[in-house]
Amino acid sequence: EAGVAQSPRYKIIEKRQSVAFWCNPISGHATLYWYQQILGQGPKLLIQFQNNGVVDDSQLPKDRFSAERLKGVDSTLKIQPAKLEDSAVYLCASSLLSGGGYNEQFFGPGTRLTVL
Amino acid sequence: AQSVTQPDIHITVSEGASLELRCNYSYGATPYLFWYVQSPGQGLQLLLKYFSGDTLVQGIKGFEAEFKRSQSSFNLRKPSVHWSDAAEYFCAVGATGGGNKLTFGTGTQLKVEL
Numbered sequence: 724e725a726g727v728a729q730s731p732r733y734k735i736i737e738k739r740q741s742v743a744f745w746c747n748p749i750s751g752h753a754t755l756y757w758y759q760q761i762l763g764q765g766p767k768l769l770i771q772f773q774n775n776g777v778v779d780d781s782q783l784p785k786d787r788f789s790a791e792r793l794k795g796v797d798s799t800l801k802i803q804p805a806k807l808e809d810s811a812v813y814l815c816a817s818s819l820l821s822g823g824g825y826n827e828q829f830f831g832p833g834t835r836l837t838v839l
Numbered sequence: 840a841q842s843v844t845q846p847d848i849h850i851t852v853s854e855g856a857s858l859e860l861r862c863n864y865s866y867g868a869t870p871y872l873f874w875y876v877q878s879p880g881q882g883l884q885l886l887l888k889y890f891s892g893d894t895l896v897q898g899i900k901g902f903e904a905e906f907k908r909s910q911s912s913f914n915l916r917k918p919s920v921h922w923s924d925a926a927e928y929f930c931a932v933g934a935t936g937g938g939n940k941l942t943f944g945t946g947t948q949l950k951v952e953l
Contacts, residue, residue, distance in 0.1 A: 754939060778938065814883070825939060
């Protein structure tokens with residue numbers, strides 16, 4: 724079974740530029756998550772989708788970050804314009820449909836973003 | 840709101856020695872608890888999880904963890920560390936009210952000396 728795919732693996736941009744990350748979840752996984760992992764910290768949830776609807780985006784900086792999952796499968800996360808503090812690893816994860824119990828989240832390899 | 844504390848930022852052990860990584864959580868009820876491992880350039884891999892029942896849980900790669908409600912702890916242990924265990928380890932707590940949301944600790948970087 725293929726895992727969670729992410730691209731690109733690395734990206735270097737200048738501040739104020741825009742950048743987009745792509746994630747393809749495990750087939751059949753209805754729930755998709757984007758996390759931000761700053762160096763020396765644990766992953767922080769930015770946004771959670773269930774199919775193509777947003778479940779939780781309370782920690783997404785909406786003035787510069789946006790995410791979509793138009794067909795309920797793959798997803799893109801965009802930053803525009805980027806700031807120095809956005810330098811981090813962006814992790815995508817997916818799980819079966821989240822309900823009353825808990826479904827394991829499977830993580831992709833991440834995209835390492837460096838903002839200069 | 841739930842939170843996780845991993846008090847040790849870095850730990851160094853000799854190969855073959857035992858290991859214990861500490862994790863304390865804050866949550867209003869009995870939470871779901873997890874340990875993940877992250878090797879350089881890799882995503883997070885689930886080592887083990889606790890939902891309910893037996894408080895000593897076994898995971899992959901020879902790891903185990905013990906849930907202690909009275910201490911709000913979920914420490915990770917391994918009796919004999921291998922050089923390939925060098926990585927970063929994250930403890931996480933999940934809310935039991937649904938939603939599948941995870942809150943991670945800041946991680947412990949494990950170095951293994953040969």
